[in-house]
Amino acid sequence: MATLSRRAFLRSSLFSCASIISAAPLASILGCASSCPSRVTSPAHRRRVLADLHVHPMLNDWIRRTPPAVQYPILASIAERAFNPTRATWESSHQAGVDLMCVAHFNVFDEWLSMPTDPNPEAPANTIRMMDLLEQELAGPAAPYARLARNHEQLRDLLAIRKGSDNYRIAILHALEGGHALGGSLKPLEQFARRGVALITITHFFNKGIATAANAYPFFPDSHGRWPNQGLSEFGREVIQEMERLGIIVDITHASSSAVEDILRDVRKPVIATHSSVRTLANHAYSLFDEHIQEIARHGGIVGIILYPYLLSNYSGEAAAKQQGSLRDVVRTIRYVSKICGTHKRVGLGSDFSGYITGPTDMRCLGEIDTLRKLLLREFDADEAIVEDIMANNVIEFFLENWRSGL
Amino acid sequence: MKTLFDTRVLAIGLLSIFPTITKAWEKEEHRLVADSALEGVLVDCGVEMHDSLIFISGRRFSINLGGQLWEDKTFGEICAWSSGNDASYARFQERGRTILQQLKPLSASLIDALWREHSAGRSSPAAAAAGSWPAARSAEQSSRNVIVNYLLHHLIALRFAKIAGQEGREGEETLRRALIYEAMALSYLGDGFSAGHVLVPLTDVLSRFHSINNSHAHDFYRSKGVYVINSRGEVWKAFGDKLLHWYAPSYRHVLEACITSLRELFLVYYVALGGAVPERLKEWGESVSAGMSLEGIVKGWITTQDGEKYYSITKMPTLLRFPMPTAATWSVRTEKVDNHGIHRRMHFPQLREPGFHDPDLEGIDVEFLFPRTAIPSWMIPDLLNESSPAELIKSHPDLASVRYIQERDFPPSYVGFLLRLGGGVVFKKNGSGSGTSVGLGYGFVDDFLVIQKISVDAELMPSFDEARRLLFATNFGLGIKLPAVVGLVEASHFEAGYAWGLRSPFKAHGFKFAAGLETRTFPVGFTYAGITVRLLYQRIALERTLHGVFLNFILH
Numbered sequence: 001m002a003t004l005s006r007r008a009f010l011r012s013s014l015f016s017c018a019s020i021i022s023a024a025p026l027a028s029i030l031g032c033a034s035s036c037p038s039r040v041t042s043p044a045h046r047r048r049v050l051a052d053l054h055v056h057p058m059l060n061d062w063i064r065r066t067p068p069a070v071q072y073p074i075l076a077s078i079a080e081r082a083f084n085p086t087r088a089t090w091e092s093s094h095q096a097g098v099d100l101m102c103v104a105h106f107n108v109f110d111e112w113l114s115m116p117t118d119p120n121p122e123a124p125a126n127t128i129r130m131m132d133l134l135e136q137e138l139a140g141p142a143a144p145y146a147r148l149a150r151n152h153e154q155l156r157d158l159l160a161i162r163k164g165s166d167n168y169r170i171a172i173l174h175a176l177e178g179g180h181a182l183g184g185s186l187k188p189l190e191q192f193a194r195r196g197v198a199l200i201t202i203t204h205f206f207n208k209g210i211a212t213a214a215n216a217y218p219f220f221p222d223s224h225g226r227w228p229n230q231g232l233s234e235f236g237r238e239v240i241q242e243m244e245r246l247g248i249i250v251d252i253t254h255a256s257s258s259a260v261e262d263i264l265r266d267v268r269k270p271v272i273a274t275h276s277s278v279r280t281l282a283n284h285a286y287s288l289f290d291e292h293i294q295e296i297a298r299h300g301g302i303v304g305i306i307l308y309p310y311l312l313s314n315y316s317g318e319a320a321a322k323q324q325g326s327l328r329d330v331v332r333t334i335r336y337v338s339k340i341c342g343t344h345k346r347v348g349l350g351s352d353f354s355g356y357i358t359g360p361t362d363m364r365c366l367g368e369i370d371t372l373r374k375l376l377l378r379e380f381d382a383d384e385a386i387v388e389d390i391m392a393n394n395v396i397e398f399f400l401e402n403w404r405s406g407l
Numbered sequence: 408m409k410t411l412f413d414t415r416v417l418a419i420g421l422l423s424i425f426p427t428i429t430k431a432w433e434k435e436e437h438r439l440v441a442d443s444a445l446e447g448v449l450v451d452c453g454v455e456m457h458d459s460l461i462f463i464s465g466r467r468f469s470i471n472l473g474g475q476l477w478e479d480k481t482f483g484e485i486c487a488w489s490s491g492n493d494a495s496y497a498r499f500q501e502r503g504r505t506i507l508q509q510l511k512p513l514s515a516s517l518i519d520a521l522w523r524e525h526s527a528g529r530s531s532p533a534a535a536a537a538g539s540w541p542a543a544r545s546a547e548q549s550s551r552n553v554i555v556n557y558l559l560h561h562l563i564a565l566r567f568a569k570i571a572g573q574e575g576r577e578g579e580e581t582l583r584r585a586l587i588y589e590a591m592a593l594s595y596l597g598d599g600f601s602a603g604h605v606l607v608p609l610t611d612v613l614s615r616f617h618s619i620n621n622s623h624a625h626d627f628y629r630s631k632g633v634y635v636i637n638s639r640g641e642v643w644k645a646f647g648d649k650l651l652h653w654y655a656p657s658y659r660h661v662l663e664a665c666i667t668s669l670r671e672l673f674l675v676y677y678v679a680l681g682g683a684v685p686e687r688l689k690e691w692g693e694s695v696s697a698g699m700s701l702e703g704i705v706k707g708w709i710t711t712q713d714g715e716k717y718y719s720i721t722k723m724p725t726l727l728r729f730p731m732p733t734a735a736t737w738s739v740r741t742e743k744v745d746n747h748g749i750h751r752r753m754h755f756p757q758l759r760e761p762g763f764h765d766p767d768l769e770g771i772d773v774e775f776l777f778p779r780t781a782i783p784s785w786m787i788p789d790l791l792n793e794s795s796p797a798e799l800i801k802s803h804p805d806l807a808s809v810r811y812i813q814e815r816d817f818p819p820s821y822v823g824f825l826l827r828l829g830g831g832v833v834f835k836k837n838g839s840g841s842g843t844s845v846g847l848g849y850g851f852v853d854d855f856l857v858i859q860k861i862s863v864d865a866e867l868m869p870s871f872d873e874a875r876r877l878l879f880a881t882n883f884g885l886g887i888k889l890p891a892v893v894g895l896v897e898a899s900h901f902e903a904g905y906a907w908g909l910r911s912p913f914k915a916h917g918f919k920f921a922a923g924l925e926t927r928t929f930p931v932g933f934t935y936a937g938i939t940v941r942l943l944y945q946r947i948a949l950e951r952t953l954h955g956v957f958l959n960f961i962l963h
Contacts, residue, residue: 082890227747261747280738280752280807283642289749290740314644314811316631324812328767332808340804 047163048392049097050369053274053304054104054175054201054253054350057088058134065133066109086307086359088351090170092367094145097163098170099392100155100399101146102198102274104355105130106177111204119184119209124191127181131174131195138172146170150196151406152399159396173399175251175274178204179211179239186242196406198399199249199272202239203259210236211259214285226285231258237266244269247404252296253304253350256285260292270300270402275350277311278333286311290340297346302398304350305333307372308357322358330360331375334390344386348395433648434487440651440658441593442483444665451687452673477543477587485590489545490598493648494622497549497556498598500605505781506638506718506729509554513714518562521546522711525563525588531570540580543587553599554729558714560592561668561725565708568672572679582676589672593665599729600661603629603647606732606813627814632657634811635730638718638786640739640753642811645730664728671708671725678705695724719783731756733811734775735768737788740805755788757808763787765808766797772810819930819937821850821860821963831945831957833872840872842955846882850963854888859898860925860939861885868906872953876913880906880947886925897927906947917948921957928963938962 060080063069069076093101107126114120138148147169149155158171174195179202182188192200203211212228232240240263243250250271252260263271273296279287288296293303309325310318312333338344353359353366363371369391376387475481480488492498501509522530527541546559567585571578598604603625629647632654636642643656651658674692677684678701684692689701696704707721718726736754743751757764759776768776779787790799790806799806827846832839848864855861861884868878882904889898902921908914923943930937941959946952 078890257747281809283644291749314634314809316634316812316814320812320814332767335801336807339802342804 048099048388048396049163049373050366051100051348051392051395052088052098052351052353052366053102053272053302053348053395054177054306054355055088055101055353055366056104056106056355057090057093057101058103058130058137059106059354059356060084061137062105062107062130062133084354084356086351086353086355086357086364086366088353088366090142090145092365094168094170096367096369098366098369099159100171100173100396102173102175102350103134104175104177104201104274105134105181106204106355107181110183111178111180111206111208114180114208117209119180119182121183121185123181123183124185124188127176127188127192128195131197134172134174146172148172148174148196152403153407155396155403156400173198173403176200178202178208178254179236180204180208182210182239184209184235186238189239189242189246189248193246193248193405197248198403198405199251199274200243201251201253201274202236202243202255202263204254209233210239211263212256213254213259214256226257228256228258231256231260232262232266236262240266247407249399249403254286257289257292260288264292264295264299267299270302270398271296272302272304272398274304275306275308275352276303277306277308278336281333281336282311282313284311293337294340297341297343300398300402302346302348302394303337303341304348304395305330305337306357307349307351307353307359307363309360310358318358323361325358325360326362327360327372327375330372331379334376335379338390344380344390345394347390348398349391433493434490436648436651437490437594437597438483438487440597440661440665441486441590442481443662444593444669445482447662447666448669448673448688451670451685451691452677453685453687476583476590482586482590485587486594486597489591489594491594493598494625495547495549497547497551498553498595498604499607500554500599500731501552502606503775505731505777506554506726507715507783508781509552510558510714510718510726513551513555513558515711515713517548518559518714519711521559522563522566526566530566531573540584543584545591546588553595553604554726555714557592557595557599558717558726560588560595561671562708562717564588564592564672565675568676569679569705569709572676572681575680578680585672585676589669593668596664596668596725597661600645600657600664601629601647602631602633602635602645602657603627605633605635605645605730631814633732634813636733636736636754636756637730638722638727638783640755642733642736642754642809643730660728660730664725667728668725671723674701675705675708678702697722731777732775732813734772734813735765735811736809737790738807738809739788739790754809755786756782758782758787762796763791764796765800765810767800767808768810772812775813819928819963821853821862821928821937821939823850823963824848825850825862825864826962827864827866827959828962829866829941829957829959831955833953833955835872839955842868842871842957844868844871844957844959848882857888859886859888860900872955875910876908877910878906878947879909880904880919882919882921884921889924895926896924898925899923900925900941900943902943906949908949913949915950919945919947921945931962936962 064073064076105127107123107130110120110123110126135148138146147158149158149171155171158169161167161169174197176192176197179200203213206213211232212230240250244267250263250267251274252263252271253273253276255263273288277284277287278293279289288303296303306312307330309315309329310321312329315321315325334347337347351366373387373391376390377384380386477485525541525546546563547556548559564585567581567588571581571585574581606628607624629650632644632646634642635645643660644654646654646657651661670688670691674684674688677688684701692701692704708723717723733756735757737757738752738754740750741753745751757776759773759778763779764773764776790803800808825848827844827848829844831842833842844866846864846866848862850860850862852861853859863881863883865881868880870876871878882902884900884902886898886900889896900923904919905916906919907916921943923941925939925941928937928939939961941961943957943959944954945957946954
């Protein structure tokens with residue numbers, strides 16, 4: 001019997017090894033689809049289902065258009081699959097009866113590759129491109145499911161359409177995540193206001209010359225301490241004043257304690273925390289103190305609860321939160337905020353889905369929002385009115401009363 | 408577009424991924440904390456700071472406390488030296504037991520016996536004048552936990568401090584001796600705050616046969632951190648050795664505990680000395696005295712009693728600072744407000760009994776709660792007498808139920824001896840055969856960056872393909888982590904080795920390669936062992952190439 005040569009043996013062995021190492025992950029990545037599971041339930045005759053203060057349905061699409069992803073599309077696929085497990089698709093959200101989505105625009109390169117003292121002057125143009133991308137999507141594939149509202153009057157008209165009718169659409173609002181989108185200047189604010197930007201999260205992961213940011217990454221050491229020396233900068237004060245003049249709502253999510261303190265002292269209009277958590281329940285720099293939550297509520301603002309369990313409880317790490325975090329963390333937080341505010345009317349939801357967070361184990365798609373609704377009904381003694389307020393009405397009323405840009 | 412790469416981002420990223428690079432060695436941490444604490448307390452005592460620390464007592468004599476106190480070692484160096492064997496049982500808390508439970512076995516008679524041993528029975532200045540003290544040495548009780556060992560050394564130090572105060576001008580040697588024992592005490596105190604010393608199951612019978620896993624558990628909790636609560640109502644995340652300066656709250660609690668311990672010692676000294684107690688030290692003493700006189704509280708610290716009473720009744724300030732792991736607390740808002748208008752919150756541990764914990768807790772959380780008998784009654788909030796926990800959670804504005812989801816059971820280590828069992832299908836031109844394997848190996852590395860489970864092993868493969876083919880192979884293997892995309896699969900696995908035929912006529916030998924997938928480690932319950940499952944494609948170049956698919960179970 002002829003024996004295999006050593007070279008041929010090694011070659012065939014290496015080929016076998018390569019096949020095995022690549023088969024499993026490739027099959028998963030290439031075979032996966034950006035879809036939601038079939039746990040979406042239709043709302044039947046329910047009036048309001050969800051007003052989501054902070055969601056990223058376009059983030060994957062935007063990332064795929066950036067130069068690294070264009071050059072290496074497999075990297076974008078791997079990143080989506082491995083690090084962005086939550087979904088917010090138009091069809092499933094529409095089927096579930098979602099009323100409103102604040103679509104947050106965030107360009108990672110504008111933030112990560114610029115300094116506070118040297119902001120990226122192209123950031124506003126990139127932001128406009130992201131807004132254009134969303135509007136193209138809404139004019140195209142998403143047209144049967146969602147429609148943009150550029151001002152509170154258009155929002156009111158959209159929300160007046162009865163669920164179940166052919167004209168029902170999810171109301172979409174532009175939102176910007178991170179003041180770095182201004183590129184260090186006040187000038188873009190006017191353009192953003194005309195385009196209908198409803199709210200701006202004035203800081204995000206890093207201090208970009210507007211306000212100091214709270215540590216949101218699990219693996220970052222909390223090196224800033226509870227109270228950084230600087231909160232809101234002088235430029236930040238000007239940004240807030242201009243935003244209030246233009247009718248854009250100030251979002252304090254991601255701001256450090258010092259920045260939140262400064263902002264609450266300076267603002268004259270109600271502010272919002274779109275996707276936040278509570279420091280008493282989860283000791284993260286990202287979370288809000290009770291006193292700040294109460295201050296926001298006293299001035300007519302809204303505290304939106306994020307659907308990211310790691311930030312809602314004290315998990316030993318991101319891995320533990322990924323395995324054990326559930327909607328119960330969300331329900332506990334909502335209950336607590338309602339209690340300390342003395343009312344449930346100042347609470348909302350900001351899922352941050354499709355924003356590279358690890359969602360609860362019992363809800364991975366925005367269309368599964370009914371799961372949360374059932375838990376809230378149990379928590380609030382089956383009071384449908386309270387639950388509907390928390391999930392949608394509070395936020396809708398807030399925007400109708402306070403949002404004045406885009407006119 | 409002009410952009411600058413934010414070097415702070417890079418620095419933060421590197422520091423986050425490799426925190427251990429920036430850390431001090433473990434003994435150095437003990438030295439730093441001890442010296443920092445001593446410096447702080449001497450300021451309280453009104454020390455004049457010169458190049459070396461000079462201590463000026465009320466009766467105008469000086470002792471150089473920054474210099475060498477004992478066997479050419481300074482205060483901090485004594486503490487570092489005393490930390491010695493980090494794996495000793497005497498340096499660990501007992502997993503799952505509270506401070507009260509850990510102090511219960513410490514009897515008054517043992518305290519007295521140790522004092523007599525280290526003082527040669529001389530408990531007063533007159534007796535001390537009868538001869539010199541016996542040589543100072545460690546009083547470690549190797550079968551006792553770290554809290555007991557701290558308290559024993561600290562109580563000896565307090566008694567020497569009292570005698571030193573009574574000796575007045577002649578008390579320099581005795582005060583020096585007090586500080587020697589206090590330095591040793593601080594080494595136990597520091598270890599008692601280390602995450603790697605709080606949750607290791609050292610007392611478990613099976614863990615004693617698995618010292619590699621104890622070391623692994625120590626390192627696991629050291630870097631993962633542990634949420635802890637002390638008896639003052641404070642909660643923080645503790646980290647372990649070599650991470651002292653990485654996380655500020657963790658460091659602050661250790662330092663404050665060491666400062667408190669030294670304050671106790673100097674308060675005893677000054678009260679015994681007579682005359683005025685330095686103002687800041689006096690203020691501190693009055694803040695912890697609960698209305699008693701300074702003489703009264705000092706007497707409580709010096710009086711011999713059972714160990715648990717120093718904690719539950721006397722409430723020695725340092726003992727109140729020791730951390731215990733926590734699964735859930737009652738967070739109660741107090742009236743104290745900081746500069747920013749934020750109310751201080753006080754935490755109380757939730758307890759296992761119904762009516763004392765949040766009814767919404769997961770089952771596993773309840774298992775990790777302490778029983779009511781394990782804590783003193785003053786650690787139960789009065790609010791629980793007003794209403795049920797469920798009602799309080801729903802409606803009381805000052806109370807919150809806070810969960811801390813800890814790593815309950817660390818994953819078994821791959822480092823150490825391995826047992827390998829496998830079986831599978833061997834492919835032939837016409838049909839297929841079967842094969843089995845059994846082997847022994849040794850794991851070197853759990854994981855490093857993207858590589859994991861590096862090991863070597865030797866395996867015997869009887870009846871490999873043909874009934875009479877007996878193979879012996881040695882392998883070197885490692886895994887490469889995969890993104891979490893395929894269920895239980897954690898990594899791909901590769902092996903390279905050599906195989907020999909042992910039985911005629913199949914005596915050929917040649918290279919062996921294998922590649923496949925491996926699962927995560929499945930813990931085998933209470934044994935701290937684990938099983939990894941591998942599905943491997945193997946190829947062996949003998950007189951002909953044998954190849955097949957094998958399923959292997961690795962017990963480690």
